[in-house]
Amino acid sequence: MTHTEQHQTSEVLKTSEVFDKALTQVIRFLGWTRSSYYLMSAFVSMLFVIAYVWWPLVVDYLNTVDVNKPLWIQVDWLLFGIFAVMSLLIMWRADIRSDSVIVAVGFVGGLVIESWGTQTHLWTYYTLERPPLWIIPAWPIASLSIDRLYKFLDFVLGARKENHKELKNTKIQSLIFNLLYWLIFPLFYFLMLGFVAPTFDKSLTLAALFLCAFLILTPTDSRGAVLTFIAGAGLGYFLELWGTTRLCWTYYTREMPPLFAVLAHGMAAVAFWRTALIVRMIGQRINLQSRIPNLFSSP
Numbered sequence: 001m002t003h004t005e006q007h008q009t010s011e012v013l014k015t016s017e018v019f020d021k022a023l024t025q026v027i028r029f030l031g032w033t034r035s036s037y038y039l040m041s042a043f044v045s046m047l048f049v050i051a052y053v054w055w056p057l058v059v060d061y062l063n064t065v066d067v068n069k070p071l072w073i074q075v076d077w078l079l080f081g082i083f084a085v086m087s088l089l090i091m092w093r094a095d096i097r098s099d100s101v102i103v104a105v106g107f108v109g110g111l112v113i114e115s116w117g118t119q120t121h122l123w124t125y126y127t128l129e130r131p132p133l134w135i136i137p138a139w140p141i142a143s144l145s146i147d148r149l150y151k152f153l154d155f156v157l158g159a160r161k162e163n164h165k166e167l168k169n170t171k172i173q174s175l176i177f178n179l180l181y182w183l184i185f186p187l188f189y190f191l192m193l194g195f196v197a198p199t200f201d202k203s204l205t206l207a208a209l210f211l212c213a214f215l216i217l218t219p220t221d222s223r224g225a226v227l228t229f230i231a232g233a234g235l236g237y238f239l240e241l242w243g244t245t246r247l248c249w250t251y252y253t254r255e256m257p258p259l260f261a262v263l264a265h266g267m268a269a270v271a272f273w274r275t276a277l278i279v280r281m282i283g284q285r286i287n288l289q290s291r292i293p294n295l296f297s298s299p
Helices: 003-030 034-053 055-062 077-091 096-119 138-157 164-195 203-217 222-245 259-297
Strands: 123-125 249-251
Touching (some): 034 055, 034 096, 077 138, 096 123, 096 259, 138 259, 164 203, 164 222, 164 259, 222 259
Antiparallel strands (some): 123 249
16 A cells, blocks of 8 residues: 555545544434434334325325425425424434333323314314324324423423522422412413313313313422423424414314414323323332332242
8 A cells, every 4th residue: 555545544534533523422412312213213104104094195285286386485394394393302312211101192192182172173174084093193293392392491491409509599499380380270271261162061171171170280390390381382382383374273263373272282291291200100110019029039
């Protein structure tokens, strides 16, 4: 090997090292883990399955493209932006064990909420399905995104400390979040009463009102509930803005979107968060009980 070739090889290796270091820093900054790639793979696979099963809906959407107009004008940038942000969020500090609970709760909770809303005609999808199954997978993805937003807000506001120096600040924050809790959630409930009033004769609405009242009146963590509500409502605004302005779904009030619908995403996020905590607690107790016989049987 000549001196020139050795120099070129050395330069290539240095460039490769710099690139590897930069890539490692980017991955570390984005908070990607091995679970992040599993979640993203599952997310993309789910999109392909939905597109395959409901291909006629995809064809109808593609038929709206006008070949006589520039493509970039017709691109739904709001939808692409939502997908991009949610993709980055679900990959941030992913943990497949913890996230599997969130996904399961999101699937079940989303199905329940969509069934309630479409069966009582509070909102209607353009396909007139009650509910459309293709919308259900969006709930666990949104739940994961809200979980990441909650963790980010908790980090920005400062993780709760237990040392003496932070004790005073913790007490002040606790008082503030308690006040915010009893301001936000009762106001939401009164707003909910007004929005669902036309369906007071429906058992599903009565069940929803009872569940929300139970959750509000039995707070377990005011800080967690408030931050989760804010995260859910924040993401919910953009989801509702897209869905109502594109006429994917329409509320009986014809608002685009109604304030209740935006805030309801926050309440749903709190309900899912509380449910996930209970599921994890039950799982831990089952694991503990399953280990007890092994302890006694060991020599």
